[in-house]
Amino acid sequence: MTENRVAVVMGSDSDLPLAEKATDVLKAFGIAYEARVLSAHRSPEAVWEFAVSAEGSGFAVIISIAGGAAALSGVIASATRLPVIAVPAPTGMAGGLDSLLSSVQMPSGVPVLSTGTNSGGPANAAYAAARILALSDAGLAEALKRHRAEMAGKVADKDAAVREKLA
Amino acid sequence: MTENRVAVVMGSDSDLPLAEKATDVLKAFGIAYEARVLSAHRSPEAVWEFAVSAEGSGFAVIISIAGGAAALSGVIASATRLPVIAVPAPTGMAGGLDSLLSSVQMPSGVPVLSTGTNSGGPANAAYAAARILALSDAGLAEALKRHRAEMAGKVADKDAAVREKLA
Amino acid sequence: MTENRVAVVMGSDSDLPLAEKATDVLKAFGIAYEARVLSAHRSPEAVWEFAVSAEGSGFAVIISIAGGAAALSGVIASATRLPVIAVPAPTGMAGGLDSLLSSVQMPSGVPVLSTGTNSGGPANAAYAAARILALSDAGLAEALKRHRAEMAGKVADKDAAVREKLA
Amino acid sequence: MTENRVAVVMGSDSDLPLAEKATDVLKAFGIAYEARVLSAHRSPEAVWEFAVSAEGSGFAVIISIAGGAAALSGVIASATRLPVIAVPAPTGMAGGLDSLLSSVQMPSGVPVLSTGTNSGGPANAAYAAARILALSDAGLAEALKRHRAEMAGKVADKDAAVREKLA
């Protein structure tokens, strides 16, 4: 396995803020990644070239961020045997219903795994990638357990603060 | 121009009944067509091969029928300079909202032209293709005008029948 | 400038920013156009007069921009044999679901071809008009191919920039 | 005022079952009506001819039944100063959301008054027409009051039956 473990592909550089939420999580877990701008509709050859060579390039998981008629995730999933995690970008159409439905409603045989259109989506794509990679990385598995405990701890701190504040 | 003027592409052979509604109209106007089953997700290479060679194959208009995460129309539109008309297939998701949104919400520069998810959609894709071809085919233009008059005539007949029936 | 012009009809002058996105694209391709404000509900006679004479006026394609109960596209399509491309304007109703549904759900025989409610919609109506006109205009066909390559090139530039930025 | 008081216009003869629910109510109140099949998209000239002459033909209220991209009500409302009551036909799109939104979202100045897409819609269009006509028809006003009491009586009967049945 090479150093590049997760590909973070966005359909447009306007998705950069979402991509950074994902790469921040990957960085925190010490997971190598590469970020790309590839458009299923505007640069389809580049998407295809990326997708068919993703496995050979040493990627294990692909995170795909796109909005609207979000074909990116499905197109990549059609060209590789790697797991593809979609982040449907929020849009003006009911908050991203277009992005979500065009990501998940895939035909049998070509799976796309989608997170939500909410603010947690991009980070969760990275957390899910970490969960997948942790299947064969004991250190990452430990890091995920620590993260789980830290989350619970932070909620407990907020709980204590709010109990006092609203008492 | 060759004999094949309109390509009617469906994402699955379960879309055959929709495709036949379109080809029935094309036949009625004497427009040559070729029907294909090509899946953006299950046979992406075949879609790409079709789309990049569509212009050279003598096609002028492409009708693309797909449901769910309907990437087919957008993928074809990304590979050709021909006009692409989408027929979003009705589905269990609010009647085809997934098909419709994944067909129309395209990024600037890669146009997909969509009909509805209702029963008139497939035929209207063919009527629209006829309107496009009629721009350089006077006989077809005349046929479209006759069709318009015939439609109005049929409604008038129904009007007469209903006026009597509900009097 | 060819003889075949494109009419860009908007239902209200509040749609002007959308119309300009379309005319900017038409200008870039050197396609002659005429912009109109015609309301299916407030000035129906003017719509009708425009639509029935559109063919005789030398128009080849009609782009129709309207929001809400967007009857404009369907009414024009009912009066001409020219292809009609709808741009459903975004609204407060789930981002333009009203505009979209009232544009696409046409009865068999009277086709309206719709773009999306997203920001790419108005430009895509113009790109689609260019694709239609290019069927009989080799220069325009070449321009569309150049545009396709330029789009891919711009995405590639952004890709390079993001790869560096998020490395 | 002539005998024809209410026009019941349907966009297609497939709307006949809905129209009959409306005419049954009109008959029960002794309100004269005329039923028409007129399609905003397939026979626009007939719609226009009907609408501009509706006032002169002695109609006081127009009930307009249409589904999908339901332009019929708005087009009629644009051509007459008579009150227009829309019945948005149920469809496969979330039960008629397309019909409903394309009926109600009218621009300021051209009012369409809509009933629901549910089974009560067509009858309610007729009851509403009766309420409007009753403003200058004391007998009809009395009949509406009796109808109100009868409805309450029927519910009371069902109440008694259910109280016993579920006791």
Add this chain to the structure above:
Amino acid sequence: MTENRVAVVMGSDSDLPLAEKATDVLKAFGIAYEARVLSAHRSPEAVWEFAVSAEGSGFAVIISIAGGAAALSGVIASATRLPVIAVPAPTGMAGGLDSLLSSVQMPSGVPVLSTGTNSGGPANAAYAAARILALSDAGLAEALKRHRAEMAGKVADKDAAVREKLA
């Protein structure tokens, strides 16, 4: 008939801006009106008292403005034989889908006539009231015809301006 011809009822004084759009139109047509704040849920007795006495108070048409679980229109319609026109207020739920559906989906026998949730809704309620009153008021009928011509004239002016601007 007394001077009070149209009642404009709002469910909350937060609906005042919507109510003023309606009363502005009524004023322009010289139609007498009375504006009320009555809440189906917070002051139900006041709503009932208003509704059952509306006819006796000389009202001919009731405009009812409410948002969310908009029971106001239906409750009023259940208590009077006068025509009730609902204005579903826009909300955060998909732009007012809650207001719209709770206004229109009435059971057979108790009609509510709804305008849209868009910016034209409140004014259109007033225009519709004017259309109803004009059935027995020749002056108002003339005023509505003038208004129709003025609307078309204004669109024509905008058309001329835009044709020049976008030439």
Add this chain to the structure above:
Amino acid sequence: MTENRVAVVMGSDSDLPLAEKATDVLKAFGIAYEARVLSAHRSPEAVWEFAVSAEGSGFAVIISIAGGAAALSGVIASATRLPVIAVPAPTGMAGGLDSLLSSVQMPSGVPVLSTGTNSGGPANAAYAAARILALSDAGLAEALKRHRAEMAGKVADKDAAVREKLA
């Protein structure tokens, strides 16, 4: 049987199958109830009479079943200080979105508590009533705990069966 009874009010006798799902649960817990058919729109006086006297009649909780423009729950809640539990009936509008939204979107101060539009809704209204009554009924509290254990036991049985079946 306690003194505190539950009223199960339905807006139409077509809601009877839903009501029986609720009364079956109440019976199983030995909770006294009374079933009523009362329509907010068709028999508003009867609704009001019921609601204002509900407390005096010995009711503790009111279950209100209605579909479409489901004003029943809100109207009852406006007339009593008792807790009101709505069961939004499933409809053709996206499965009951109209019923649900017209039940929950209440103004501050007049609470309606809603179950879902799914098949569990009516029974859950009864279970919720039982939970409320159990606050002052130790026997009922015990019965609820037994029910909870029984549910888990039934799922465990199904788990065992499925584990074997799909092994």
Add this chain to the structure above:
Amino acid sequence: MTENRVAVVMGSDSDLPLAEKATDVLKAFGIAYEARVLSAHRSPEAVWEFAVSAEGSGFAVIISIAGGAAALSGVIASATRLPVIAVPAPTGMAGGLDSLLSSVQMPSGVPVLSTGTNSGGPANAAYAAARILALSDAGLAEALKRHRAEMAGKVADKDAAVREKLA
């Protein structure tokens, strides 16, 4: 019964403004409460610990505020026999449709009672809790009646102001 009567649980401290709307109402009625931050997904053990001990801790009613995939209410309801009132937080997804549907669509046997996603939701959860507690608290029952009269009085004041303002 201890002093802690109502638990106000929020899934995140970003829900604090909603929680305060609820606690303000509880304070106004003199109802003891405790506010907690407990996340069904981030601190599930804390949620469980809270829920199984809620009855023993002296709570009578649990208000649960959460947005998005709002599992909090259902999880708590699965662990206690106390009534659980959900406040679905508004979100970017059509205004909170995700929160609402994930709160109400519970399986038979595990009731969650939901308020709306609108601004009245959090306060109404508290008003509903008050109604439940008032079943065994005559003073609270009186306070609720006073509150009802005060609401009607405030609307009457606004009515008087608006009648004058829009006269």
Add this chain to the structure above:
Amino acid sequence: MTENRVAVVMGSDSDLPLAEKATDVLKAFGIAYEARVLSAHRSPEAVWEFAVSAEGSGFAVIISIAGGAAALSGVIASATRLPVIAVPAPTGMAGGLDSLLSSVQMPSGVPVLSTGTNSGGPANAAYAAARILALSDAGLAEALKRHRAEMAGKVADKDAAVREKLA
């Protein structure tokens, strides 16, 4: 690692037909699995016990099938560091919008990966599990590549048949 590699958890035995679509795919790939019926709401202790011990039990991936307020996937994801794939079951609410939204809209830190509500969803959960397991299983990786080629071959066969049929 034990033989049990994938857990297929369903919230109710009514989800059995969906589960079998997933296990059929797993069987075809020779992937060991265990099927369970565990309800987040009816048997929460069993869900928790399963989820916290899933890693130790030798599971690598968890497929979770649930409908309505589908808390199952999120609850499991909160208790394990394994990847969790949700299958939102289709429902009467717009085809499963409730299941989908309650599956994907998770808070940052607790990822759920969702397939669609369409007929391809359950099988795709299994295909996605296979993709994840194939990251460390060369034989499975090869099988996935063969499957991809077989899918394309089947579409090609259908293409040939349809080309002939519709010629």
